[in-house]
Amino acid sequence: MTTTIPEQPSPQGAPKGTALLEAKGVIMRFGGLTAVRDVSLTVGSGEIVGLIGPNGAGKTTFFNCLTGLYVPTEGTVSYRGTVLPPKPHLVTQAGIARTFQNIRLFANMTVLENVLVGRHTRTREGLLSALIRGPGYHRAEARSRERAMELLAFTGLAGKAEHLARNLPYGEQRKLEIARALASEPGLLLLDEPTAGMNPQETRATEELVFAIRDQGIAVLVIEHDMRFIFNLCDRVAVLVQGEKLVEGTSDVVQSDERVIAAYLGEPFEGAPADEAEERENDR
Template sequence: MITKTATSAAPYGKSGPEPVLRASGVTKRFGGLTAVRDVDLTVDSGEIVGLIGPNGAGKTTFFNCLTGLYIPTEGEVAYKGKVLPHRSHLVTQAGIARTFQNIRLFANMTVLENVLVGRHTRTKEGLFSALLRGPGFRKAERDSEQRAMELLEFTGLANKRDHLARNLPYGEQRKLEIARALASEPGLLLLDEPTAGMTAGETSATRELVLAVREKGTAVLVIEHDMRFIFNLCDRVAVLVQGQKLVEGSPELVQADERVVAAYLGTPFEGEPGEAEAAEVREAETRGGDEIHKGGRA
């Protein structure tokens, strides 16, 4: 399996402006199990960074450490230079929003209400203003609704505003999760497997959406298994294997790295692995993956 090359890969693009996200030395242990070990990661503003790795590599655990759902055993996470507290709602308030691997919408609220909930940190009308219904309250509600409708139009869900979230088709639920996360006006959006279970068409639509999010000035960190999606989308890719960062660099660099192939497919047999052979296997894997996804959707 992998050797202890861990964090030796050179950081990429360090000379830019101050990073939106800087995670340094993040370690998470569950009892005797070290799920994430000493991971450093930065995301610069306007960047789309991919985080890949085999199942159980600790990607989602790392995400949870970033968003305050888990308290990292060691290390710290800073957003625009400020160290983040280990409270999920404060992280969102600071400017990091996330989606979930298994969709976690508020199933029995309408599409619009879901996005309005995302506005929670950017509004401050409390119980008393709700009870008194002064002009300030009405204005805040109107503004929130207008902002939420803009986001629904952005994600193409505007005509479904009064549907229950649970009744949306799968692909639109994913989109709604992104819209809801964007409602908190984040500087960094964390996407946990946004294309899991999607057809090829839906995947490419998601790609367009993520690129559009970046256009709006939000940096994106995305976990994905779909290699084609990741390599087409990201400016930079980090590979997590058994809780450690194996490689980090441009998609081409990562794609060509033998250790990454080894981590996904196992150690090649003795002697020459053969580039042609590896490419063939890779090709077969992505195609197979697509077919499985399609089968799952049918």
């Protein structure tokens, strides 16, 4: 796998340590169900932050609030100090890209074409230019193909550029999703269970890829159930339990927290979100 992306000016660049993503007091309700309860999280430039929790903890729902798929019932999500619009394509244009827990490739398009789709927010050629297909259109198309091939080389897929996406092995399909997300030139990449279904060798390759992405100045926020992967990878880890942020800190802090251990073992602990909700109900 190539370990560097060829230098490319990016409008999303930011000094290391600058706060990129700021989610404040995010609440997401579906009717009478509160899936995310007052969650706040910050991701700085150059950081890799993990988001973990048992099944049903609200991790993907929170991701969807960050990327415009859901409009939070309460709270705000800002990127580089600007509140994000509740539309996924505008969030992508602002500088946030994501992958999904379930692979969402264009199966009948080639590997290269899939990455070219990810370039659409960074091209300025409109419908008229595409219809006329003048010199400007051809120059833009050539630049997009060149950049797409750079990203395929970065993810180790350049040799399969003309293969149909559906014919790639599972691990390479995951890589292709990441390459397509990177094609939008993000400052922040959100990965939803990037190693799900992978063998140890594929997981290790994904870890190296995420480190390489971070080394290019792109911050990463990742959901994952593989604890070894998360704790090896992340600068900070936040734990969601029943929609609430239970604890946030370094890998050592999170791993040694008795509440986290109890939550994963399914054991009750004092001050658990369910206990607090029950107390509020009893007070009525």
